[in-house]
Amino acid sequence: MxxxxxxxxxxxxxxxxxxxxxxxxxxxxxxxxxxxxxxxxxxxxxxxxxxxxxxxxxxxxxxxxxxxxxxxxxxxxxxxxxxxxxxxxxxxxxxxxxxxxxxxxxxxxxxxxxxxxxxxxxxxxxxxxxxxxxxxxxxxxxxxxxxxxxxxxxxxxxxxxxxxxxxxxxxxxxxxxxxxxxxxxxxxxxxxxxxxxxxxxxxxxxxxxxxxxxxxxxxxxxxxxxxxxxxxxxxGYPVSTFTVKVVNNADIPVPGITVELLDAAAPRDGQDSLEGGRVYGDVTHSDVLMGDKAPSGSYINQTPFDLTNASGLTNAIHPTRRTVRIRASIGGFSQTVAHTLINGPSTLTVTMPDGLDDLVGPLLSITSHTSGDLVKTDTLTLTGTASDLGRGDSGVQQVTVNGLPAEGGSATTGETATWSAEVPLVTGSNTITVSATDNATTQNETSQSLSITYDIVPPAVVRTYPSNGISEIPVNSSISVQFNETMNPDTLSAATFTNNRGLSGQVTYDAASRTATVTPESPLAPLTAYTFTLTPGIQDTAGNALAAPVVWTFTTQAAPASSSSSSGGCFIQVSQE
Amino acid sequence: MAPLRHVIFFLIPLLFFFPPSLSATTVLPVSLTQLTEKADTIVAGVVQESQAYWDEGRIYTDITIETMEFLKHPTPDRPTVIVVRTLGGQVDDMRMEVHGVPRLKVDDEVILFLKKDDQAYTIFGLYYGLCRIETDPLDATQRVSGPLFRARTTQSLNTKALRLNPLPPQGEGLDAFFQRVRDLLPPSDETRNP
Missing domain, CATH: 3.40.390.10 (Collagenase (Catalytic Domain))
Structure with missing residues (x-):
């Protein structure tokens, strides 16, 4: 132990x-x-x-x-x-x-x-x-x-x-x-x-x-x-697959239930000799894949079911043991049932008792913004919906944004509230918390937080390739520039990433490295000075433009001595002896 | 048989101190020193093409390499193209998969530690003799990496002892690696000071 x-x-x-x-x-x-x-x-x-x-x-x-x-x-x-x-x-x-x-x-x-x-x-x-x-x-x-x-x-x-x-x-x-x-x-x-x-x-x-x-x-x-x-x-070779459904006495799926698969052991020759490992099952639902696509720590006390699936909890499990226990819980109520698996697929239905009141907060959604958004105004209008439908449905008492009531944030039983709120922002990162409370005696609450960045700082160039003033650049080079923040790729094009030689090429942007690259359609001319310019039409994702044009110049090398500098990618500097 | 017994005598005790990493193909990690000494040819190049074929119930893939720089080679000639035979590959829809044997594709830039037998070059130690060269798209700097770098410990050919691998696990610059290999070559080797 x-x-x-x-x-x-x-x-x-x-x-x-x-x-x-x-x-x-x-x-x-x-x-x-x-x-x-x-x-x-x-x-x-x-x-x-x-x-x-x-x-x-x-x-x-x-x-x-x-x-x-x-x-x-x-x-x-x-x-x-x-x-x-x-x-x-x-x-x-x-x-x-x-x-x-x-x-x-x-x-x-x-x-x-x-x-x-x-x-x-x-x-x-x-x-x-x-x-x-x-x-x-x-x-x-x-x-x-x-x-x-x-x-x-x-x-x-x-x-x-x-x-x-x-x-x-x-x-x-x-x-x-x-x-x-x-x-x-x-x-x-x-x-x-x-x-x-x-x-x-x-x-x-x-x-x-x-x-x-x-x-x-x-x-x-x-x-x-x-x-x-x-x-x-x-x-890869499961003997059994089972799904779990949580319903009420009328056989209607009950949402908002936390379902856990207990029992970690995988029997071998009838003995639970493998108890103590980290993995106890597999879930095939695409959003909560287990196995080699999920942190193994999530196998411990995991909740491997899609709780937002109103039709039931239907993820397929590949259990590692014949007998499993399922724990379904909501609020302060918990129910554990055992299930003996047959070979092949089976379904375990957990029936929740009648006495359960409305113990689930409203369904809350924010429709106007998503976490991570960058804006360049000091106030934003946040909008969304809230409903208690299918969740005990006692109606929505109110929606608050950072603790202040939102407009339109209440709804009666069977209705959906469409709410909005004006939210002042400070420069930089802002965390906004939206909460919806229902009319149940327990006043069940659902909350969501999102991070919005108020960005008014123009983007800047970290470095260019080739660097300014460099000579003997290979003629098969691409030209790239790295920014200090995430850019709007729609603003990066031949019209904003220009050069003095009429060189045409595709402009691409890699968000991970914040790098824009021009890949010329044909090799650069040898022994030629190229000047590239980034215009202020280039903007970050918040809409801030470059403060001023960025200009740099480089010179290409002489014509290659042999065909070895083809697009195959010469990585060895050829000696010019 | 004496040389073989000699090898076994030293290798079996080594297994106590450093059992191999398991793979579908299981190989004892070797040092850069050992690789440099045992390889017939050490060459940097670019993969031009690959051709898979059946031979006595196995699929092999011939990798054509456009050579760029030789660090070691047994003869004065420097072929511009060499062909390296690797175990495994795909013919039509049949694949022979050998876990751990490197798959090379056109335009891959590599440094290979090769053995030469009869007609064919092969990579020493299946995959330990393969290093890849990756180019930073921003500044065009080039780094070398591969299994040789990531082995925790390696085996010294000269002392038969195990030692910490001096190579940085994440690889190193191309020039630094070239120099490291050249420093391991005998002074008489003509490729030491090209």
Missing amino acids: KLLSLKIFTALLALSLCPASLHAWCWIRDTGSTSLGCASSQYKQSCCNGNLRLWTDGTIEYRISDVTPDPLIVSLKAGIDLWNSLEMSSFLFDYQGTSAFTSVSKDETNLINIDPDFATRNNMIGEGILAISTTWTQGSGTSYRAVESDIAFNGEEFNWGDGTGGTINTTAVVAHESGHSAGLSHAGVECQNAGSEGCGANFEEATMYWLYSAGNPGQNNKASLELDDAAALIH
């Missing part, structure tokens, strides 16, 4: 410190793997989007090469069988006996081999390669499927055994590698720093964690699965 508490505390602490960096397990996807670090944007696109690399029947029929020593065959099967023991996953590794094949190749056999000629056979002597795992796939998009997988261990340069006496733990390594064959990528966001790939919680004990030695100095605990591993495979 202490260990569980420690893990939860650690997860919450880590989440509070760096909520964006924690993710759960990761799948291999049809967007491909990459050797880039996870930190790069390209990595994240490849890793966390795209269709899962699934097997059509959820089964890998595999054989072990008959050149593998018998004791190691036992170890290999033991490692692979770990995945078969997950009760809530339908995936199966099906052993078919030994094979005369020895090499990684597309031969309709899913082969595992501790190859005594590995390094020589693959011409990889002395390269430190312990194992190669290969999966063949067909199709793309939704038809993307794995069709064959081979794993070859380097039995020529390394000793395989049980992890003692200088041997490598065969069971542990094959459990990890076969997880890849099934479709799992690495767990562990720290792989970003190690040149490996995958994303996921830094749960070092996980078998799919990227670092073999992590979690236990003896390494042997990699020969067992953790909850992160289980949840990953179950995500």
Whole structure:
């Protein structure tokens, strides 16, 4: 219990410190793997989007090469069988006996081999390669499927055994590698720093964690699965899927209910042996995706249902255990129900008692502005609507903006209030709080806050490329400028980003780096001075224009000596000796 | 067999101190020193094209590199184009996916630590011998990064000991990396002072 508490505390602490960096397990996807670090944007696109690399029947029929020593065959099967023991996953590794094949190749056999000629056979002597795992796939998009997988261990340069006496733990390594064959990528966001790939919680004990030695100095605990591993495979091959609906006695969906999925354990061989992990389910609703697209900390006491869905709480859950408990709560009322899952889809309906009064605040919306807006007036008119419809419906008593009543901020039962308020602003950031209160005896309140920036400061240029006065600029260069704040891209065009040579090109704007770039349609002329001008027509998102034109000049290099400076991208300065 | 036994003798104890990072392809991290010494050719270049094909039940991809600068090469000639053979690739709708083996696309700028056997160049250590060059669009400065930089510790070829990787994890400037490699080359190597 202490260990569980420690893990939860650690997860919450880590989440509070760096909520964006924690993710759960990761799948291999049809967007491909990459050797880039996870930190790069390209990595994240490849890793966390795209269709899962699934097997059509959820089964890998595999054989072990008959050149593998018998004791190691036992170890290999033991490692692979770990995945078969997950009760809530339908995936199966099906052993078919030994094979005369020895090499990684597309031969309709899913082969595992501790190859005594590995390094020589693959011409990889002395390269430190312990194992190669290969999966063949067909199709793309939704038809993307794995069709064959081979794993070859380097039995020529390394000793395989049980992890003692200088041997490598065969069971542990094959459990990890076969997880890849099934479709799992690495767990562990720290792989970003190690040149490996995958994303996921830094749960070092996980078998799919990227670092073999992590979690236990003896390494042997990699020969067992953790909850992160289980949840990953179950995500791709769920035995059960269920939805939850919360209704009243008239079978009408009750909105505003907080619903929590309790119970974190994932049974293995009927025992809750994996309790204490960080992941306990998966939600497929696009707004609250779990798994490798959500912070793993959110698995703890999460509320994984779409509470704004008036038709019911319909997110599909892939539970990691057969029996789950659901807690539905509103105000001071809470109800917990247990649910035993069947194979396949099922629905759990939670019926709330009649005695519940109106315990939900009105539905409030702000229609005139969104948080993050920049304005250049010292007063704004904020407008929106408020209604208690479907939420107990005692009517809307009032809407306040920063504590002051808004005009039109009340409505009777069954009606919608259309409210407005004049809000004075100070220079810089302004936080505006809008609250709506209903007419229930408990005066239920709903609040929203938004941040509005009153911006009257003209934008400025941070730097240009090329810099002013620079010469010998490559003729295939683009011209770019970085601003000190977010700009209105509609004001960046050839008409406002001009040059003295009539050079035409596309003007693009990257909001993330606040950079505008002119990409010339043809190379710059050699040994030519170019003067670029940014006109005051260029504005920031609040509408503030440049205070004055920005002008800079540079000179291009002589004509290239060879064709090597083509658009392919020469990154080496050619010596002019 | 003596050299092989020698390798095993040293590598097995190393596994106690620094077990490898797991991957579908599992590779012991190597040092820049080791890579520089073991590579037959170290070259910077730009990917011009790639061609995947079947060979004995495997898919390989030949990557054509337009060479820009050699840091090491066994012969005086400096080919303007070399072809690097990589394991995995896609032919029609069939892919052979080898976790950890780099995928290169046209216009990628790279520094490769290559082995040469018979006809083909291959990347040393599957992916450890690949560094990528990325150019800052604003100031055109270029940085080198790759798995070689991100390994926490590396293995010294000369002492067989493990040491902290001296390379900055997030990569470093192109010129600094070139100089770092050149400093590891024997003084007699003609590419040391181009």
